[in-house]
Amino acid sequence: MSPLQRPAGLRTRGLTLSATTFAAVLALLVTAVAAPAQPAAALAQIHCKQTTGTAALDPIVHHDEAVGSAHLHQFFGNNAWLSLPNPNAANLADLLGKTTNCANPSDTAGYWSPVLRYTATGAIIPTQAFTAYYRSWDGTSKGEGMAFPMDTRLVATRHNWSCGFFERQAPVLAIPNCTHVSGKPGHTLTAHIDFPSCWNGVRPYHPSTQVGDTSDNANYAYPVGTACPAGFPNRMVALRETIQFVYTGNGKDVELSSDAPMGVTDGLSMHADFWNAWDPAGLQSMVVNCVSGTGNRTRAECG
Numbered sequence: 001m002s003p004l005q006r007p008a009g010l011r012t013r014g015l016t017l018s019a020t021t022f023a024a025v026l027a028l029l030v031t032a033v034a035a036p037a038q039p040a041a042a043l044a045q046i047h048c049k050q051t052t053g054t055a056a057l058d059p060i061v062h063h064d065e066a067v068g069s070a071h072l073h074q075f076f077g078n079n080a081w082l083s084l085p086n087p088n089a090a091n092l093a094d095l096l097g098k099t100t101n102c103a104n105p106s107d108t109a110g111y112w113s114p115v116l117r118y119t120a121t122g123a124i125i126p127t128q129a130f131t132a133y134y135r136s137w138d139g140t141s142k143g144e145g146m147a148f149p150m151d152t153r154l155v156a157t158r159h160n161w162s163c164g165f166f167e168r169q170a171p172v173l174a175i176p177n178c179t180h181v182s183g184k185p186g187h188t189l190t191a192h193i194d195f196p197s198c199w200n201g202v203r204p205y206h207p208s209t210q211v212g213d214t215s216d217n218a219n220y221a222y223p224v225g226t227a228c229p230a231g232f233p234n235r236m237v238a239l240r241e242t243i244q245f246v247y248t249g250n251g252k253d254v255e256l257s258s259d260a261p262m263g264v265t266d267g268l269s270m271h272a273d274f275w276n277a278w279d280p281a282g283l284q285s286m287v288v289n290c291v292s293g294t295g296n297r298t299r300a301e302c303g
Contacts, residue, residue: 044290095277106282198228
């Protein structure tokens with residue numbers, strides 16, 4: 001994955017914005033605002049715990065490379081990663097049928113993201129909760145979206161931060177001041193990362209001999225307004241990863257492990273990876289019952 005560039009017009013600490021730059025920032029923030037709430041019939045929210053620790057690994061972007069990753073990641077979902085002799089060389093066969101830390105036992109997908117840490121000491125700030133939201137392709141209540149093909153590997157950089165789902169504040173691109181919140185679930189520093197949901201139909205092909213970046217991002221795109229862009233006609237489920245951190249500070253003493261390597265500050269490098277290693281039947285059942293609303297919705301499957 002190429003280093004992330006600082007979005008044009010973003011404020012860094014101590015810098016004053018011009019009126020033109022402020023307008024650009026405002027436009028960026030509008031695109032980052034969370035999607036409207038959906039009725040129960042068009043949503044799955046799958047809670048997952050962190051797997052065995054953290055590691056400087058990236059099995060998608062640095063597949064089978066000697067360099068694991070330039071920064072630490074925290075892993076959720078599939079438990080196989082850190083028990084493999086060489087996690088960076090993992091293939092789909094290494095993940096299928098393994099155990100998961102997700103509440104839905106069929107969700108054996110791999111999810112990972114950079115860790116949040118204190119800038120001065122490097123101490124990692126624990127994750128309070130991780131939720132994988134599967135929604136309609138455009139984030140609305142229409143309930144339309146196909147299941148990702150098996151072995152799909154995606155990296156998402158479209159993100160925003162807030163101080164919690166229950167706080168009445170607009171999401172922002174940099175880590176906000178959360179000194180006013182309680183730290184309880186829904187009232188703590190929270191990151192939201194959205195994955196593209198429009199697909200061109202090219203199925204994943206990942207032989208074990210692949211080395212380097214194996215992401216399928218070239219075959220996916222984000223919706224544009226109320227439509228998928230030209231060349232990406234297939235509407236997939238929209239995946240949003242939401243990560244709540246045990247942090248209620250002012251945001252000035254923390255950073256993501258990926259910030260410095262990617263040349264940014266203030267959590268602007270937030271991104272997340274998704275490797276579709278779901279049980280195939282379980283994934284299709286979740287999409288039918290939870291997202292499309294055409295089946296039988298249960299708390300165990302849909303959250």
